[in-house]
Amino acid sequence: VLAACGDDATETTPGPSPVELGAERYATYCALCHGEEAEGYAADQASAIGNQDFLAIADDDFLRSAIARGRPGTVMSAWGSERGGPLAAEDVDAIVAFLRSRQTAASIDVDAISVPPGEPMRGEAVWSVYCSDCHGATGEGADYLSVANPEFLAAASDGYLLHVIENGRTGTDMLPFDTELTSQNIADVVALIRSWQMPVDPDPCGTPVRDFASALLHPEGDAPDFPAGRFVPVADVFAAYDSGARMLLFDARAPCDYVEEHIAGAVSVPFYEVASYVEQIPQGETIVTYCACPHAEAEAAADALEAAGFADVKVLDEGLPLWIEEGHPLTSGTAPGSPP
Numbered sequence: 427v428l429a430a431c432g433d434d435a436t437e438t439t440p441g442p443s444p445v446e447l448g449a450e451r452y453a454t455y456c457a458l459c460h461g462e463e464a465e466g467y468a469a470d471q472a473s474a475i476g477n478q479d480f481l482a483i484a485d486d487d488f489l490r491s492a493i494a495r496g497r498p499g500t501v502m503s504a505w506g507s508e509r510g511g512p513l514a515a516e517d518v519d520a521i522v523a524f525l526r527s528r529q530t531a532a533s534i535d536v537d538a539i540s541v542p543p544g545e546p547m548r549g550e551a552v553w554s555v556y557c558s559d560c561h562g563a564t565g566e567g568a569d570y571l572s573v574a575n576p577e578f579l580a581a582a583s584d585g586y587l588l589h590v591i592e593n594g595r596t597g598t599d600m601l602p603f604d605t606e607l608t609s610q611n612i613a614d615v616v617a618l619i620r621s622w623q624m625p626v627d628p629d630p631c632g633t634p635v636r637d638f639a640s641a642l643l644h645p646e647g648d649a650p651d652f653p654a655g656r657f658v659p660v661a662d663v664f665a666a667y668d669s670g671a672r673m674l675l676f677d678a679r680a681p682c683d684y685v686e687e688h689i690a691g692a693v694s695v696p697f698y699e700v701a702s703y704v705e706q707i708p709q710g711e712t713i714v715t716y717c718a719c720p721h722a723e724a725e726a727a728a729d730a731l732e733a734a735g736f737a738d739v740k741v742l743d744e745g746l747p748l749w750i751e752e753g754h755p756l757t758s759g760t761a762p763g764s765p766p
């Protein structure tokens with residue numbers, strides 16, 4: 427028996443267990459979209475990750491990669507520190523342990539399911555009738571999550587896809603298709619989804635530049651004349667931005683999303699990191715926060731700014747998706763860029 431190392435006296439209070447740590451991390455970073463009980467849909471498309479049918483087929487690697495690498499191009503960010511996110515590997519493992527602690531259904535080894543060969547062309551006919559309304563014409567996501575995302579398809583085997591399609595997800599709008607569709611139909615749809623798979627992007631994200639001394643847009647301009655209340659429509663924010671109003675624009679998402687694409691002139695202020703920048707943020711200015719989900723993270727950032735004493739904080743109402751749809755200025759990379 428090895429003797430303990432002698433610093434026992436200092437270890438009077440044990441640290442949190444992985445499940446406790448995971449619950450804490452989950453509440454900070456995930457609940458605003460996936461719901462406090464992981465029931466899903468606190469924000470659009472954020473699936474029910476505490477669902478028993480999901481937990482039964484998603485193994486630890488599947489969960490770890492979804493959390494750390496995210497689903498690029500969707501509002502599911504990369505949360506792992508290797509992609510600029512706030513979570514170290516042990517935090518990711520702790521969240522997985524927390525989700526597992528809620529699992530009551532037996533795990534199913536979906537990778538062992540043998541999937542009959544299918545024909546993507548035939549799958550298209552099935553897809554457009556039964557699936558595209560909810561998941562998009564080519565699986566890019568619509569009312570519900572994407573099934574063509576490169577990170578998803580890198581993690582999900584054909585057996586995973588087949589199992590979901592046959593059995594659905596109890597308690598969600600994903601119904602079982604095992605009676606409506608033949609096993610050949612299902613094999614064809616699996617082949618179609620697989621045909622959408624693209625390689626994952628190996629590039630880790632850069633670190634956003636945060637220079638609050640030059641963050642104010644149009645320092646010579648007047649403060650914007652926004653309507654009362656917290657939410658300001660994209661049309662009003664754009665009108666102020668475009669006509670040279672003086673304001674701060676904060677992107678509340680995780681850094682990888684910012685580097686991918688952000689409003690020209692916006693500074694990266696992730697909702698969970700607001701406290702670290704409070705000292706540097708200019709006082710007395712109008713601050714507009716935004717995210718893409720369409721405003722859960724922007725609201726969390728606004729709450730934190732108000733708690734730190736900033737009085738004029740607004741949230742972009744319809745979020746980045748409408749800003750993009752309207753063709754308003756965007757830029758990519760680690761630097762804020764300049765407004766028009």
Ligand code: HEC
Binds near residue numbers: 466598
């Ligand atoms: C009425 C809307 C709706 C329709 C129609 C629908 N789905 Fe879904 N699907 C969902 C929802 C909702 C989920 C996620 C449920 C959750 O976990 O929150 C889902 C999940 C999935 C998943 C798992 C994705 C993942 O990340 O784990 C696959 C695969 C899938 N659907 C394929 C299909 C296919 C194939 C069809 C057509 C045969 C189809 N779906 C039809 C709503 C739908």
Ligand code: HEC
Binds near residue numbers: 458472493570573723
């Ligand atoms: C801004 C909202 C948002 C936040 C915050 C968020 N997610 Fe997500 N998450 C989503 C959306 C939306 C999707 C579906 C993406 C897609 O369309 O593929 C998703 C997908 C997932 C999936 C894959 C589910 C499946 O069926 O394939 C997991 C697992 C997941 N999130 C876990 C987490 C965890 C853990 C956190 C906290 C560290 C988190 N998410 C934070 C929005 C969010």
